[in-house]
Amino acid sequence: MTTLPISFEFFPPKTAEGVDKLMEQHAILAACQPEFFSITYGAGGTTRDLTQKLVLDINAKGIPAVPHLSCIGDTHESLQALLTTYKNAGIDKIVTLRGDLPKDIDDVANEFHYANELVTFIRQHHGDTFTLVVAAYPEVHPEAKNAQQDLINFKRKVEAGASAAITQYFYNADAYEDFVNRCRQQGITIPIYPGIMPITNHERLARFSRMCGAEIPRWIEKRLLDYQNEPASLQAFGLEVVTKLCQKLITLEAPGFHFYSLNQATPTLNILQNLRF
Numbered sequence: 001m002t003t004l005p006i007s008f009e010f011f012p013p014k015t016a017e018g019v020d021k022l023m024e025q026h027a028i029l030a031a032c033q034p035e036f037f038s039i040t041y042g043a044g045g046t047t048r049d050l051t052q053k054l055v056l057d058i059n060a061k062g063i064p065a066v067p068h069l070s071c072i073g074d075t076h077e078s079l080q081a082l083l084t085t086y087k088n089a090g091i092d093k094i095v096t097l098r099g100d101l102p103k104d105i106d107d108v109a110n111e112f113h114y115a116n117e118l119v120t121f122i123r124q125h126h127g128d129t130f131t132l133v134v135a136a137y138p139e140v141h142p143e144a145k146n147a148q149q150d151l152i153n154f155k156r157k158v159e160a161g162a163s164a165a166i167t168q169y170f171y172n173a174d175a176y177e178d179f180v181n182r183c184r185q186q187g188i189t190i191p192i193y194p195g196i197m198p199i200t201n202h203e204r205l206a207r208f209s210r211m212c213g214a215e216i217p218r219w220i221e222k223r224l225l226d227y228q229n230e231p232a233s234l235q236a237f238g239l240e241v242v243t244k245l246c247q248k249l250i251t252l253e254a255p256g257f258h259f260y261s262l263n264q265a266t267p268t269l270n271i272l273q274n275l276r277f
């Protein structure tokens with residue numbers, strides 16, 4: 001029986017049917033009693049209204065909802081308005097991000113450049129109202145100059161007032177172990193929750209992983225390719241891989257797990273069942 005804290009991430013669906021389906025998945029996952037549900041936010045505020053609506057609706061159902069806030073392409077003013085709405089709704093935690101760079105960077109406001117500036121901004125204007133969660137990169141952020149600079153940039157966010165971190169997903173527990181060790185050597189003491197991406201669809205995972213710089217180990221990639229026409233076998237293999245990853249992370253004393261659910265309850269539930277949550 002495992003009792004570590006867990007959380008689940010959703011993204012704002014593009015259609016009304018997607019929203020209905022999301023609320024069904026929410027009801028299923030709520031039975032696991034996570035610490036919170038987080039809702040992503042498109043850079044430049046592309047999902048602003050729907051993110052806000054989902055946060056307030058999900059929060060009203062009982063288990064806390066935690067908004068993501070990406071600062072790239074947003075103005076101080078629009079972020080202030082959102083923060084005030086969240087504060088008034090009793091939201092007490094925010095995932096504080098830079099956001100993925102929009103393709104047409106010239107078209108967007110550039111009042112913020114990096115996530116540490118957003119952490120500083122929220123602490124300046126809202127003191128300790130919010131617990132601030134930031135992103136961490138065990139396999140190094142794709143735009144970082146090098147691993148050491150990326151760690152220094154992570155430390156900037158912690159020194160600006162971040163309370164906890166969630167990692168980019170990874171399939172190699174050694175990367176997490178090494179990253180946490182290097183953080184501790186730098187005097188970074190905040191909890192670092194591994195972000196867990198269930199494996200259910202090879203193309204989608206491969207495309208997203210290229211974009212965000214997450215490595216799919218060659219042997220996993222090769223096995224997934226074998227199951228191109230056998231989704232059930234692919235999912236069984238993916239479940240086994242991710243279950244074992246989580247088991248290793250428990251032995252590494254991970255403080256809990258954040259699941260990138262991709263708005264689907266079953267793949268995450270299967271992992272939790274295997275882990276006897």
Ligand SMILES: NC(=O)C1=CN([C@@H]2O[C@H](COP(=O)(O)OP(=O)(O)OC[C@H]3O[C@@H](n4cnc5c(N)ncnc54)[C@H](O)[C@@H]3O)[C@@H](O)[C@H]2O)C=CC1
Nearest residue numbers: 040096097098099100114115116135141143144150153168
């Ligand atoms: N759950 C989610 O939605 C997650 C989203 N992401 C996405 O990953 C992307 C990056 O976001 P963050 O990690 O918040 O960005 P960040 O601002 O912490 O880092 C982005 C890049 O800039 C560098 N950097 C950071 N601060 C710097 C500074 N002061 N001076 C010079 N370079 C600096 C970093 O090394 C890194 O390469 C975003 O697209 C975010 O939305 C990442 C993980 C999880």
Ligand SMILES: Nc1nc(=O)c2c([nH]1)NC[C@@H]1CN(c3ccc(C(=O)N[C@@H](CCC(=O)O)C(=O)O)cc3)CN21
Nearest residue numbers: 011014040100168169195204205207208211212260262
């Ligand atoms: N750089 C980065 N940006 C993010 O937004 C992000 C991360 N990393 N890492 C953690 C999670 C994972 N996220 C993800 C990962 C995959 C899809 C995805 O597969 N999207 C589908 C479209 C989904 C749909 O609209 O139905 C795709 O095909 O890209 C979405 C969000 C969001 N998060």
